[in-house]
Amino acid sequence: MKADLARIQYQVMWNRLISVVEEQAQTLVRTAFGAATREAGDVSAGVYDTQGRMLAQAVTGTPGHVNSMAKSVGHVLAKVPLAAMVPGDVFILNDPWLGTGHLNDIVVVTPTFLGDRPVGLFACTLHVVDIGGLGVLGAGRQVYEEGLYLPVTKLVDAGRLNQWLVDIIAANVRENVQVLGDIYSEIACNDVGCRRLLAMMAEFGMESLDGLAEHILEQSRKASLEAIHRLPFGTWHNTMTVDGLSAPMVFHAALTIGPDGIDVDFAGSPGVVATGINVPLCYTEAYTSYGVKVIVAPHVPNNAASLATIRVTAPEGCILNAQHPAPVAGRGTIGQMLPDVVMGCLAQAVAAGVPAEGTSCLWNIRLMGGPGRVDAPPEVLAKATGFNLTCFHSGGTGARPRQDGMSATAFPSGVRNVPVEVTESLAPVLVWKKEYRTDSGGAGTQRGGLGQVMEIESAEGLPFATAMNFDRVIFPPRGRDGGLPGMTGRISLTSGKELPGKGVHSVPAGDRLRVEMPGGGGHGDPRRRDAALLAQDVAYGFVSAEAAAAQYGAVLDADGAVDVAATRDRPE
Incomplete structure (x- = not known):
């Protein structure tokens, strides 16, 4: 007692x-x-x-x-x-x-x-x-x-x-x-x-x-091990290709479930690179353990003991175990992909409950202005306001087995989007557009979350600069269990010039930076999506009528809306 x-x-x-x-x-x-x-x-x-x-x-x-x-x-x-x-x-x-x-x-x-x-x-x-x-x-x-x-x-x-x-x-x-x-x-x-x-x-x-x-x-510790013991013991492998720098990178993971915990090994993943997207092991451990924990033991409180049941290794010199003094300033671009990598392993061991891949890495918009920060003649910037600003923004998350992905939502980091009004109050910039990106969520029984589109211009009519560290521009978030991939991201100027996903670029006076963020992958066969939900997607502009017909097999009426009754009878 x-x-x-x-x-x-x-x-x-x-x-x-x-x-x-x-x-x-x-x-x-x-x-x-x-x-x-x-x-x-x-x-x-x-x-x-x-x-x-x-x-x-x-x-x-x-x-x-x-x-x-x-x-x-x-x-x-x-x-x-x-x-x-x-x-x-x-x-x-x-x-x-x-x-x-x-x-x-x-x-x-x-x-x-x-x-x-x-x-x-x-x-x-x-x-x-x-x-x-x-x-x-x-x-x-x-x-x-x-x-x-x-x-x-x-x-x-x-x-x-x-x-x-x-x-x-x-x-x-x-x-x-x-x-x-x-x-x-x-x-x-x-x-x-x-x-x-x-x-x-x-x-x-x-x-x-x-x-x-x-x-x-x-x-x-006891609750974590009990959750782990409900899983089959064994080793599962997964690979994921990301944009990288000048060439794609393929990450390799081997996840082993055993009686004393879960081990994740990233042997075979790429080596360090010259620019700061390298990841110290502490950050690799942080997001890998999170990716495991949200699937295996999400209700067990996070502390030293529950984290100790998940062990992470990566060879020294691997981009996921970068050694001092490697550049690491942009480590989140790679590190935040790791939950998707290990979830790809867990999807083979767990019958259900694993979402599709999402944007994962943050699409933070970093803006700079003033002398020394922009590639423009000094006389042009003589009266420019100096500023250094980071606006937190996100693409879409992967669809879940029983729910759609979340739109314009950060996962795995969980940070919130910064409101436009706050951005405009902190620096001389104007945000002309911030809206959902139609068709960016991967098609599926559960649709991937949508990315967003933003357009930004100088409020002073002067050049400004942007420092970008984006991924999912070349390789999209993959769907799961028959779901289609989400849409890749795109960065451009409204004048038409396309920009790469990584690097520092100047935006000329009078032009606008346009950022189109990726969408999450879909989950399950798109033709099994509930017709009423699909009709709602089209009505809200989340899915175009053309994509509804081509990807989901929707039957459209004369006005281009989804005919719910006819769509319900479509063959799977």
């Missing part, structure tokens, strides 16, 4: 701990300066025990941040033992191999003290708009050229801000108000976490987190 009561108490504490880290994350979102955090939610927040093991993460956040940040606290403790920390200390790092994969993501770690005794740590991550250097996908050939590199460093020493470090950061970034404001918001969010944890411990009469930590980790 006492054991049952203890388990109930631990469960109540565990749920409370999750609410603590969610408040921590919401503090970060509400106080941040950068649109990536404030509008898109490109963050993570979590609480750790004194051994550096993540116990709980906030619901708000991205897998790439939280799953790689899960190990960041251990790296901090390896450099600064807990015994050497004092109340009021705060640590900062953006080392891509110890943090979240590239320099734009800054991790802040804060120890929590009950009196003068450490009882845990809080960590958070966010994406800053600029970290100096050559940008998210510039001409950098080493990480040193990609921006300011911060090893594990003390940001606040016993309550006193390290102003020397703050001055160094401010002097090396283009948007110092936004970047420093974001870092201060990270300090604040961890402080909220610390205070809420101490209040929770006081309420439950806790002297340490040790007992709760062991309960959380043991129950998570």
Whole structure:
């Protein structure tokens, strides 16, 4: 009876701990300066025990941040033992191999003290708009050229801000108000976490987190293994071709399900490249484990123990295990494809429940203006407003076995689209168009999610530049179980010139940048799609009448609308 009561108490504490880290994350979102955090939610927040093991993460956040940040606290403790920390200390790092994969993501770690005794740590991550250097996908050939590199460093020493470090950061970034404001918001969010944890411990009469930590980790490990044991044991293989740089890349994955967990090996995948789409192993681990977990054990809380049941390997020198000092600024373009790669393995082992491929990589629109940022004569840019802006946007997700894919929605990252009004308030640009892209979702019993079309122009009538790091321009997201592929993306100027998916390009004065984002793959035979849903798709403009007839076998009436009754009788 006492054991049952203890388990109930631990469960109540565990749920409370999750609410603590969610408040921590919401503090970060509400106080941040950068649109990536404030509008898109490109963050993570979590609480750790004194051994550096993540116990709980906030619901708000991205897998790439939280799953790689899960190990960041251990790296901090390896450099600064807990015994050497004092109340009021705060640590900062953006080392891509110890943090979240590239320099734009800054991790802040804060120890929590009950009196003068450490009882845990809080960590958070966010994406800053600029970290100096050559940008998210510039001409950098080493990480040193990609921006300011911060090893594990003390940001606040016993309550006193390290102003020397703050001055160094401010002097090396283009948007110092936004970047420093974001870092201060990270300090604040961890402080909220610390205070809420101490209040929770006081309420439950806790002297340490040790007992709760062991309960959380043991129950998570047990639940994860139970979910894994419901799957057939064996090894499954999958390949996926992406655009790459000058030539396509083929990723190879071998996924092995066994009694002690799941192993994913990327042997055979391409080697590192000269431009920064290389991926540190921590980021490969983050998105691979996420792709496995959402299919195998989606209801098991994410923490050190549940993540430990999924092990990821890639050969050194592989693009998925890039070694220092490889350029890694655009690691998300490749890294966010990995859930689709491992889901292709799981689809062979799991009878149902695996979606089709989606756009996966973000289609963030990066815009720059002013002297030194645009390929135009200095006299043309003399009165131009200088700006550096990242607008978060997405194509469509893959169709699910029982539901359509989500349109203009980021998966696997989960970040939100930045509203047009916010973009126009942050920089002198005009967004003339933002709409769904007809026929971009792959046909299927369940239709792939739609991409979107955007057109952007300078509000000052001057040239501006865009830095692009897009994939799915050449190779589309594939459908599953008979579903058709989604539409590939396309980038162009409204004057007619087509642009490649990766690189920095100038948009001449008076011209507009046009970005057409990919759609997700379809799931199941298109001719089995419900006729009423297909009629609705055509009426809403999601599917053209021509595609409805050609791909779905729809019968159209004289007005070009779907004849539901006749379509229901179509042969499969």
